[in-house]
Amino acid sequence: MPSSAPTPPPFASRRGLLRAALGAAVVAPLAIPAAATAAHAADAYDTLRLTWRDLLLGTNVVPTAEPFASKLAALGATAGDLRSAMAPANGSLWPDLPYADPEPDTDAESYTYSGNLNTSYNRLRTLTEAYSQPGTGLTGDSTLRAEILAGLDHLHDQAYNANQVRYGNWYNWQIGIPQALLDIDVLLYDVLGANRVAAHCAAVDHFVPDSAVASYTGTSTGANRVDLCRVLALRGVVGKSSAKLSRARDALSPVFPYVTSGDGLHADGSFIQHTYVPYAASYGAVMLGGLSMLFALLKGSAWEVTDSGRQVVFDSVEKAYAPFLFNGLAMDAVAGRAISRGVQRTDTRGVRQDDHLRGHGIIACVALLARSASAAEKARWDGMVKGWIARDHYSPLLADPALGVAALARLKAVQDGTAPASPEPSGHRLFPGMDRAVHRRAGWAASLSMASNRITYYENGNGENLRAWHSGSGMLYWWGDDFANGQYSDHFWPTVDPYRLPGTTVSRKPLADGEGGTWGAARPDVRWVGGTTDGTYAAVGQYLKGLSSTLLAKKSWFFLDDAVVCLGAGIHGRDGAGVESVVENRNLGGTGVHAFTVDGAAQPTTLGWSATLTGARWAHLAGFAGYVFPGGATALKALRQARTGAWSDINKGAETSPYTRRYLTLWLDHGTDPTWAAYSYVLMPGATQAETAARAADTGWLTVLANANEQQGVRVPALGFTGVNFWLAGTVGDVTAGAPASVLIRESGTTATICVSGPLRDGAPIDLTWNRPVPAVVSKDATVQVLSTGSALTLRITPGTLAATHRAVVSLG
Structure with missing residues (x-):
C-alpha cells in the first residue's frame, strides 16, 4: 500500500473486534426490514x-x-459463507481481502488493495x-x-473515512x-444511528466531492458520470441534502446529448x-442501469429529471442496445474487456x-x-423483453444466478403481463461510430467487429483481456x-486459439499478452473501415493492418438473406510468419x-484430425452451417482439436481452473509472407447439407x-443485389466511383435503390455513375x-464525415 495509507491499529485476535461489537451493539427488536412502509x-x-x-x-x-x-435461498447460502469467513483483523475484514500493506512493492499491489476494499464493502452489501x-x-437476524x-x-475506521488518502484504482473510491x-445505509438506515450516517456521509463527501462532476472530462463521462451521479444522489438521500440531489440530477445532463467522437x-x-x-454491453449497460434507477428514484419528486435530453436515453433502447441483443444474449463485439471475465475469483462462490x-x-x-418512459415505449419494450425471456433456451433468463431479486421481480412482472412477445427483427444495422455491423435474418444473426484509427483492435487493462488481439481484425460472430x-x-x-478467431485475417507472428498497450491504445493507422446498407442488405469493408505486424489486407463482407459473402484481397505480410x-x-x-462433410464426403470425427482440402467447393458442419468456396x-x-485453457490465462483476476472444449476450425492458409493473396467464401448459417x-x-x-x-x-442476380467496395476510384461492372466509397444497389421490379x-x-x-438506363x-x-439520367445515371454524393449511408431511389428503363 502507498505510504499515504495509514497503518491500521493491531487487534487482539482475528475476531476480537467482531465479538466486542456484538457485545456493545444495541440490538433492536427482531423485524423484517422489508416490511418498511410509507408510514416511516x-x-x-x-x-x-x-x-x-x-x-x-424488489x-x-x-x-x-x-x-x-x-434465488433467495442461494443468496442466504452465499451470505452464510461470507459471514462465516468474516474475521476482522489489522488491514482486513476477510482474510482473503487484505486492503492494507505498510510497504507496497508495486502500483499493481495498490490496485489490488483498493479492489479488495471495494470487494469487502460489496460483501457487506450482500450480507x-x-x-x-x-x-x-437470515432475514431479520x-x-x-x-x-x-x-x-x-x-472498514470506516481503518480505510474509508474522511481522513484517508486514496490509493490504487480511483473507481473503487469514487464509485x-x-x-x-x-x-x-439505505437498507439499515433505521439502525445506523446519526453518528454513523454522518461519518459515512463525510467519507463519501471526501472521496466524491461535487468537483467530481464539475467538468465532463476524464473519468467523469458516460457510464462513469452516471455512476458518480448515483453516488451523489444517494448521498443526498441518506444525508438529507437537497443540494446533493440537485447536483446529481443536473450533472446527468451532459450524458444525454449525442457525441460525434x-x-x-x-x-x-x-x-x-x-x-x-x-462498449454497449458493458459500460453502456452500466449507464443504462444507472439512469433507469435514477429516473425511477427521482420520478415525481422535487428533483425529477426533466431535461428534455433524456429522450436520447429512451431512444437508445432500440437504437443502441436492442440491436446487440439476440435470444437474450448481448453480443461480445460490444463488451470490451468484459469478455474475459468468465469466472471471477471475487467471492467464495x-x-x-x-x-x-x-x-x-x-x-x-x-x-x-420502461417505468419512466411513455406508454407507447413501455408497450414496445415490454413486448421485446417478453420475447427475449421466451427465446433464451440456452440460458433461461429467469434462472440467471447473476440477476438480483429486484431485477428478477421486474422481469417476472413483464413475463406475467399482457404485452404480446415480440419476435427478433430482421434487417441490417451499421454502426460507423464504432466500426461494428449487425445483420439479422430469419433464423440467425451475425455481428462484425473491425478496427480503425478511431476504434481499437481490442481493450485490455487491469490484467484483463490479455489475448483478444485480433478480435477487431474482422471477427465475424453468428448465432442461430x-x-x-x-x-x-x-x-x-x-480455450479458443486466439490467432484463429472466426472471420479474421491474421499473421501468426507471436504476440505478447496485452500487446499494443492498455485501454484501447492499439489502433491501426487506417481510415477506410465501414460500409453502406439499405436496412436489409449491406456491403461492409475493412482495410486491415495487423497488430504489431506488417500484415495488410482488404476485407469485404456482403450480408444477404441466407448468407454472408466474404472476400479478401491484397493480403501481404513480411513478418516471417504464416498468414x-x-x-x-x-x-x-x-x-x-x-x-x-466436404463435397459430400464425410470427414473423420476423431480429435487431432487435420487435412488440407485444396479444391473443395463446399463444406458442411452438422447442426451449424454450410460453407461454399466459389471456384474451389x-x-x-x-482441424478438429480439444483445447484447454483457464480464464486466468486471459484475465489475471479470474478463476484458475482449466476448461477443455472441442473445436472444428477451417482456415485458408496464405503461406509465409504472402504477396497480394486473396480468398472468397460464402457463409450460410443454419444451412442443411443439401442446401x-x-x-x-x-x-x-x-x-x-x-x-x-x-x-x-x-x-x-436472384436478389437484384450489387455491392462494391471501392478502396480506390475505379470501375467495377456497371458502376464507376470517382472516389473511395462503399456502394450497394438493389433492383426490385421497375425501381432500384x-x-x-x-x-x-x-x-x-463522391461522383457515382451507374451504366444502366435510368429515366428518372x-x-x-x-x-x-x-448530375444526369437517361442512358446512364450519374450522382454526386456529399458524404459528410460520419460515414452515413446516402440514398436515392430511381426508376429503371
Whole structure:
C-alpha cells in the first residue's frame, strides 16, 4: 500500500473486534426490514429512501414461489459463507481481502488493495441484502445485523473515512465503495444511528466531492458520470441534502446529448467508453442501469429529471442496445474487456459472466427504464423483453444466478403481463461510430467487429483481456435462432486459439499478452473501415493492418438473406510468419458428435484430425452451417482439436481452473509472407447439407465482380443485389466511383435503390455513375445531387464525415 495509507491499529485476535461489537451493539427488536412502509416517510428524503429500498429489494416478491425461492435461498447460502469467513483483523475484514500493506512493492499491489476494499464493502452489501430480503434464512437476524454494523465500523475506521488518502484504482473510491456503502445505509438506515450516517456521509463527501462532476472530462463521462451521479444522489438521500440531489440530477445532463467522437451515445446508435472502445454491453449497460434507477428514484419528486435530453436515453433502447441483443444474449463485439471475465475469483462462490448473463442485465434495465418512459415505449419494450425471456433456451433468463431479486421481480412482472412477445427483427444495422455491423435474418444473426484509427483492435487493462488481439481484425460472430447460442458463452475465450478467431485475417507472428498497450491504445493507422446498407442488405469493408505486424489486407463482407459473402484481397505480410484467413472456428462444446462433410464426403470425427482440402467447393458442419468456396478453395485447411485453457490465462483476476472444449476450425492458409493473396467464401448459417451443396452447384447465384486490392464487389442476380467496395476510384461492372466509397444497389421490379457511403470520412464529394438506363430519380436524400439520367445515371454524393449511408431511389428503363 502507498505510504499515504495509514497503518491500521493491531487487534487482539482475528475476531476480537467482531465479538466486542456484538457485545456493545444495541440490538433492536427482531423485524423484517422489508416490511418498511410509507408510514416511516417523515419527509421527502425518507420517501426517496423507501423508493430506493424498493428498487434494491424488489416488490411483489413471493419468497416461497419460484423463481424467487431458489434465488433467495442461494443468496442466504452465499451470505452464510461470507459471514462465516468474516474475521476482522489489522488491514482486513476477510482474510482473503487484505486492503492494507505498510510497504507496497508495486502500483499493481495498490490496485489490488483498493479492489479488495471495494470487494469487502460489496460483501457487506450482500450480507445486508440477505438480512433485508425475505426467505433467505437470515432475514431479520439481529446477530447478523450487529456483525454487519461491526464490519462497517471496521472498514470506516481503518480505510474509508474522511481522513484517508486514496490509493490504487480511483473507481473503487469514487464509485464501487460508496455505491455499496450507501445501499447498505439505505437498507439499515433505521439502525445506523446519526453518528454513523454522518461519518459515512463525510467519507463519501471526501472521496466524491461535487468537483467530481464539475467538468465532463476524464473519468467523469458516460457510464462513469452516471455512476458518480448515483453516488451523489444517494448521498443526498441518506444525508438529507437537497443540494446533493440537485447536483446529481443536473450533472446527468451532459450524458444525454449525442457525441460525434469519444465517450457516449452517438446518433447512429454507437456507444463508446474509454474513447476508443465499443462498449454497449458493458459500460453502456452500466449507464443504462444507472439512469433507469435514477429516473425511477427521482420520478415525481422535487428533483425529477426533466431535461428534455433524456429522450436520447429512451431512444437508445432500440437504437443502441436492442440491436446487440439476440435470444437474450448481448453480443461480445460490444463488451470490451468484459469478455474475459468468465469466472471471477471475487467471492467464495465465484461470479460468472458470459454474453447471456450480460444480455440479461441489459434486459432487466430495459424493464425498469420502461417505468419512466411513455406508454407507447413501455408497450414496445415490454413486448421485446417478453420475447427475449421466451427465446433464451440456452440460458433461461429467469434462472440467471447473476440477476438480483429486484431485477428478477421486474422481469417476472413483464413475463406475467399482457404485452404480446415480440419476435427478433430482421434487417441490417451499421454502426460507423464504432466500426461494428449487425445483420439479422430469419433464423440467425451475425455481428462484425473491425478496427480503425478511431476504434481499437481490442481493450485490455487491469490484467484483463490479455489475448483478444485480433478480435477487431474482422471477427465475424453468428448465432442461430435455436442453435449455436452457446458458441461464445461456453468458455470460448480461454480455450479458443486466439490467432484463429472466426472471420479474421491474421499473421501468426507471436504476440505478447496485452500487446499494443492498455485501454484501447492499439489502433491501426487506417481510415477506410465501414460500409453502406439499405436496412436489409449491406456491403461492409475493412482495410486491415495487423497488430504489431506488417500484415495488410482488404476485407469485404456482403450480408444477404441466407448468407454472408466474404472476400479478401491484397493480403501481404513480411513478418516471417504464416498468414491465415479463418473461415470458421466453432466451439463444439465438451461432448457430442458433429459430422463434417466436404463435397459430400464425410470427414473423420476423431480429435487431432487435420487435412488440407485444396479444391473443395463446399463444406458442411452438422447442426451449424454450410460453407461454399466459389471456384474451389485454395489451401483450405481443417482441424478438429480439444483445447484447454483457464480464464486466468486471459484475465489475471479470474478463476484458475482449466476448461477443455472441442473445436472444428477451417482456415485458408496464405503461406509465409504472402504477396497480394486473396480468398472468397460464402457463409450460410443454419444451412442443411443439401442446401449447401445446391448453392455450390448453382454457379449463377453469385458473380464476383472484383476481388483485388483496389476494389471488391459481387452481384447476386436472384436478389437484384450489387455491392462494391471501392478502396480506390475505379470501375467495377456497371458502376464507376470517382472516389473511395462503399456502394450497394438493389433492383426490385421497375425501381432500384442506390446506397452510398464515404468510409474515409473526409467529406470529399463522391461522383457515382451507374451504366444502366435510368429515366428518372424518384426520391433522394438532400446529400445526393443528380448530375444526369437517361442512358446512364450519374450522382454526386456529399458524404459528410460520419460515414452515413446516402440514398436515392430511381426508376429503371
